[in-house]
Amino acid sequence: MKYLLFILCFYNIQCDITYIEVKYPLAGKRSPPNAIWPHPQKIDISNDLLYIHPNDLKVYSNIENCDIITKAIERYKPIFFPPTLDMHHPPSDTDNILQNLTLNIKGNSQCEKYIELNSNEAYNLTISQKIALVEANSVWGLLRGLETVSQLVYINEQNYVVINSSVHIIDSPRFRHRGVMLDSARHFLPVSIIKKNLDVMSYNKFNVFHWHLVDDQSFPFESKTFPNLSRAGAFSRDHVYTPADVADIIEHARLLGIRVIPEIDTPGHTHSWSKSMPELITVCWSHGKPYQAIYSVQGEMEIFNPSEPRVYSTMDALLREMKERFPSNYIHLGMDEVYDKCWLSNPSIRQWMVDNNILSTKSLHKYYADRILDITRNLSVTPIVWQDVWDEKVELPPGTIIQVWKDSSDNIEFASWASYLNRAANEGYNVILSSPWYLNYINYGKYNTDASVMNLEFFKYYEVEPLRQFSGSNEAKQRILGGEACLWGEFVDGTNLLSRFWPKAAAVAERLWSPAHINNSEDAQFRLDVHRCRLLRRGIPAQPILNGYCGNYELGMAKSMINHPAFNYDNAVWNDKTVQSSSQSGKVLASLSSSSSRMFSYNVYSILLLFIGYFYYK
Numbered sequence: 248m249k250y251l252l253f254i255l256c257f258y259n260i261q262c263d264i265t266y267i268e269v270k271y272p273l274a275g276k277r278s279p280p281n282a283i284w285p286h287p288q289k290i291d292i293s294n295d296l297l298y299i300h301p302n303d304l305k306v307y308s309n310i311e312n313c314d315i316i317t318k319a320i321e322r323y324k325p326i327f328f329p330p331t332l333d334m335h336h337p338p339s340d341t342d343n344i345l346q347n348l349t350l351n352i353k354g355n356s357q358c359e360k361y362i363e364l365n366s367n368e369a370y371n372l373t374i375s376q377k378i379a380l381v382e383a384n385s386v387w388g389l390l391r392g393l394e395t396v397s398q399l400v401y402i403n404e405q406n407y408v409v410i411n412s413s414v415h416i417i418d419s420p421r422f423r424h425r426g427v428m429l430d431s432a433r434h435f436l437p438v439s440i441i442k443k444n445l446d447v448m449s450y451n452k453f454n455v456f457h458w459h460l461v462d463d464q465s466f467p468f469e470s471k472t473f474p475n476l477s478r479a480g481a482f483s484r485d486h487v488y489t490p491a492d493v494a495d496i497i498e499h500a501r502l503l504g505i506r507v508i509p510e511i512d513t514p515g516h517t518h519s520w521s522k523s524m525p526e527l528i529t530v531c532w533s534h535g536k537p538y539q540a541i542y543s544v545q546g547e548m549e550i551f552n553p554s555e556p557r558v559y560s561t562m563d564a565l566l567r568e569m570k571e572r573f574p575s576n577y578i579h580l581g582m583d584e585v586y587d588k589c590w591l592s593n594p595s596i597r598q599w600m601v602d603n604n605i606l607s608t609k610s611l612h613k614y615y616a617d618r619i620l621d622i623t624r625n626l627s628v629t630p631i632v633w634q635d636v637w638d639e640k641v642e643l644p645p646g647t648i649i650q651v652w653k654d655s656s657d658n659i660e661f662a663s664w665a666s667y668l669n670r671a672a673n674e675g676y677n678v679i680l681s682s683p684w685y686l687n688y689i690n691y692g693k694y695n696t697d698a699s700v701m702n703l704e705f706f707k708y709y710e711v712e713p714l715r716q717f718s719g720s721n722e723a724k725q726r727i728l729g730g731e732a733c734l735w736g737e738f739v740d741g742t743n744l745l746s747r748f749w750p751k752a753a754a755v756a757e758r759l760w761s762p763a764h765i766n767n768s769e770d771a772q773f774r775l776d777v778h779r780c781r782l783l784r785r786g787i788p789a790q791p792i793l794n795g796y797c798g799n800y801e802l803g804m805a806k807s808m809i810n811h812p813a814f815n816y817d818n819a820v821w822n823d824k825t826v827q828s829s830s831q832s833g834k835v836l837a838s839l840s841s842s843s844s845r846m847f848s849y850n851v852y853s854i855l856l857l858f859i860g861y862f863y864y865k
Contacts, residue, residue, distance in 0.1 A: 320350075372415070432519070433736035443745065468488055531589040567626060577630075663716075746788045
């Protein structure tokens with residue numbers, strides 16, 4: 248009998264488990280199926296519901312000939328009405344039905360082409376008298392409001408599409424720069440995956456894609472000016488972003504209200520350049536011999552040679568090309584982790600330093616940085632740099648953005664990220680924060696809080712408060728632009744990027760969008776669990792956040808949308824079982840095959856459980 252009970256429990260596991268272990272119940276308030284993420288600034292919402300006709304919601308707008316809005320309405324059709332899920336029309340005896348959704352621009356606002364740092368993303372959302380209305384001062388506010396409307400829509404247990412009948416939301420972002428950084432050099436990220444990641448960024452109201460394009464490992468960016476850089480420096484001819492690819496990604500991001508900021512990291516992280524332009528790279532020496540690699544110290548060749556004039560003419564030409572091809576007018580210059588052992592090993596560089604009265608490698612880095620920053624001044628682009636060059640007392644041009652990535656938790660030689668944030672903003676620099684949001688660092692196990700002893704990894708990202716220890720003036724506080732969730736690519740490629748990143752990155756999204764007082768992680772875990780299921784319904788293979796289940800649309804299940812063409816960009820072949828087959832026998836055979844396969848796997852599993860149980864109780 249014990250064996251039978253065990254197997255029955257296994258088969259009936261389709262329930263919503265709300266604990267990690269029985270002795271560790273989860274605190275917090277459970278969320279409704281249409282909980283909004285990130286949480287709005289102000290929300291007043293009823294529990295009464297309106298029905299929605301599946302695939303028949305009229306959407307109006309007072310802004311004409313605007314591709315941002317036109318394509319958004321088209322894009323949201325499968326989001327409002329998931330293409331594989333069953334949906335019933337409202338009962339015939341009810342008139343409690345949402346009539347339409349209106350997207351209105353206030354005043355004389357135009358259809359802006361590209362979102363900018365200071366663009367207005369605020370919106371108001373009202374549902375009343377069976378009408379839904381989103382109002383904003385810009386198309387970007389309308390986009391954010393439309394996303395919120397889409398999250399309020401859900402399919403209830405009776406398979407009706409419903410939405411709250413009375414809603415009043417006033418919403419705007421807390422920070423202007425809400426970014427995601429992806430590394431496409433350590434592992435190549437296919438264009439289709441990058442575009443899919445841009446989609447899920449928009450579902451979380453991120454507005455910056457920081458694209459770490461090139462690094463030591465590869466140079467996948469195909470430059471029109473220097474095509475040999477990718478011909479020799481990419482992993483292969485297939486691992487390259489062509490000009491058409493780059494334009495496609497920028498256009499996709501534009502329609503979502505996302506800026507694309509490219510990063511060309513120098514003078515370090517440049518080994519891939521050596522395969523086509525060895526004259527730019529420092530030759531490393533040891534024991535009087537050139538091209539000497541020393542494990543964990545230096546390679547045979549690495550890091551730009553600051554004494555080489557061709558370095559600066561090459562960078563001038565390449566940065567000019569970047570400005571032409573990336574419309575954001577921001578370029579990330581990197582300038583981090585300049586390991587100086589190779590510089591010091593090279594006799595020519597040491598002599599050049601003496602001849603130019605450069606007394607240290609920090610001064611050498613400063614010389615290089617000054618030359619590159621002069622180029623950005625001449626190009627009238629805004630530079631972004633990792634904090635290292637600022638640490639070394641380089642005087643940065645006005646408007647330069649410093650990205651803080653160091654913290655004492657990573658290295659005892661570093662100060663806290665809060666102290667760096669304070670100092671940079673008080674010195675007059677614009678700042679973005681990344682230190683606590685390196686999502687490539689994976690931890691498993693408990694994360695202690697005051698309320699519980701075994702919680703989730705996302706808590707440590709969610710509970711970051713960027714201004715918690717800020718002591719500067721209000722003017723300095725305005726210079727903290729926001730932050731970025733970073734995913735470095737040592738162990739990430741197209742196979743696991745989306746599941747590794749989401750929904751953890753959503754914790755950063757809420758911290759950067761929502762007001763500071765929305766910070767109860769025990770409650771947030773339930774809203775994020777709802778949001779994770781929402782991402783599955785939008786074709787994103789987001790990893791679980793709590794125990795339990797979402798529905799029959801999980802990856803590998805009959806109604807899964809992970810590979811559905813509505814949510815993908817790689818022309819995958821899709822076999823939609825919800826479409827009437829031209830062959831009745833073919834449909835039956837497919838069903839039988841599927842059922843037989845599942846029954847076989849269940850039977851095998853049952854036998855194994857009985858076998859294990861027999862020896863256990865014996």
